[in-house]
Amino acid sequence: MDKTEAICETLKNKGIRLTKQRKSIIECLADIEGHINAQELFQKVLKKAPGTNFSTIYRNLEMLVDMDVVRKFNLNDNTYYYELKSMGHHHHLTCIKCGKSVELEFCPFKDIDKEILNNMDFQPSDHIFEIYGYCKDCKANKK
Amino acid sequence: MDKTEAICETLKNKGIRLTKQRKSIIECLADIEGHINAQELFQKVLKKAPGTNFSTIYRNLEMLVDMDVVRKFNLNDNTYYYELKSMGHHHHLTCIKCGKSVELEFCPFKDIDKEILNNMDFQPSDHIFEIYGYCKDCKANKK
DNA sequence: GTCTCTGCAAACCTTTTGCACCCAA
DNA sequence: TTGGGTGCAAAAGGTTTGCAGAGAC
Numbered sequence: 042m043d044k045t046e047a048i049c050e051t052l053k054n055k056g057i058r059l060t061k062q063r064k065s066i067i068e069c070l071a072d073i074e075g076h077i078n079a080q081e082l083f084q085k086v087l088k089k090a091p092g093t094n095f096s097t098i099y100r101n102l103e104m105l106v107d108m109d110v111v112r113k114f115n116l117n118d119n120t121y122y123y124e125l126k127s128m129g130h131h132h133h134l135t136c137i138k139c140g141k142s143v144e145l146e147f148c149p150f151k152d153i154d155k156e157i158l159n160n161m162d163f164q165p166s167d168h169i170f171e172i173y174g175y176c177k178d179c180k181a182n183k184k
Numbered sequence: 185m186d187k188t189e190a191i192c193e194t195l196k197n198k199g200i201r202l203t204k205q206r207k208s209i210i211e212c213l214a215d216i217e218g219h220i221n222a223q224e225l226f227q228k229v230l231k232k233a234p235g236t237n238f239s240t241i242y243r244n245l246e247m248l249v250d251m252d253v254v255r256k257f258n259l260n261d262n263t264y265y266y267e268l269k270s271m272g273h274h275h276h277l278t279c280i281k282c283g284k285s286v287e288l289e290f291c292p293f294k295d296i297d298k299e300i301l302n303n304m305d306f307q308p309s310d311h312i313f314e315i316y317g318y319c320k321d322c323k324a325n326k327k
Numbered sequence: 328g329t330c331t332c333t334g335c336a337a338a339c340c341t342t343t344t345g346c347a348c349c350c351a352a
Numbered sequence: 353t354t355g356g357g358t359g360c361a362a363a364a365g366g367t368t369t370g371c372a373g374a375g376a377c
Contacts, residue, residue: 058331058376094334115258134306147300149292157290162315164319170313177305201351237359242342
């Protein structure tokens with residue numbers, strides 16, 4: 042059973058209907074590497090399910106976030122990005138000059154002392170870690 | 185020389201004029217503990233500098249971010265938060281159910297192997313680290 | 328057949344921008 | 353004096369919502 046089917050199965054079990062649009066959205070999320078925003082996802086979904094409306098994209102992304110299937114985050118550029126949690130997450134180095142992002146292997150979450158969170162009576166479910174600075178090119182051209 | 189004066193001095197040296205509105209914005213940022221969004225900052229600034237316009241808040245926040253005086257970040261609730269970098273930064277535990285945020289002492293940035301960033305030819309200037317999950321109250325009431 | 332989901336269009340909310348006037352240096 | 357900064361008003365851009373009809377189960 043592939044990733045898409047597994048997710049559809051999960052949703053079915055929670056009483057969520059499997060529409061053509063919904064299936065396309067999940068397939069598109071599984072197809073891409075890494076993150077995507079609603080606009081780009083909309084374009085991709087249109088190819089699989091022509092006529093799909095923008096609001097359907099948003100409604101489903103919200104549902105998938107609620108269902109803990111999708112992670113939603115922000116790279117300080119006025120839009121949200123989404124990715125399947127099952128894809129395994131990664132973090133980013135984002136250039137504050139040109140805006141380009143590259144992936145970072147390192148994840149700090151495994152280093153945090155879980156004792157701290159326990160003491161604060163907080164049950165973590167996800168996290169984001171983003172580094173901002175200057176990329177190779179912009180570092181060279183920095184005024 | 186206090187924090188506000190120090191910042192004003194820095195700005196002056198960069199040829200930025202010190203207006204009443206600008207001074208009030210910096211004072212308000214220095215007054216608060218932690219982060220604030222543009223709406224809340226606007227309300228605070230109005231008390232010190234009545235008549236200040238919303239666009240002035242945004243224009244100055246953008247300038248302060250450019251000047252590396254203010255950090256801008258996002259807690260996944262459709263608005264940006266701002267804080268003075270000189271306040272020393274902290275991270276947050278944010279509840280995905282009730283939306284409340286509490287501060288976290290731990291900072292992962294010191295643990296990242298700077299060698300990784302050097303190898304990627306990236307010069308870091310700032311970072312965000314946010315943990316999402318369930319707070320004490322919502323953990324108990326989770327369905 | 329029922330009830331969730333979708334398309335459509337309009338609203339919403341935060342943030343940005345153009346322009347004329349104002350004021351800090 | 354003068355050019356950067358502000359107020360005002362309008363626009364932009366991303367996201368959300370109400371409603372009536374469509375379609376999954």
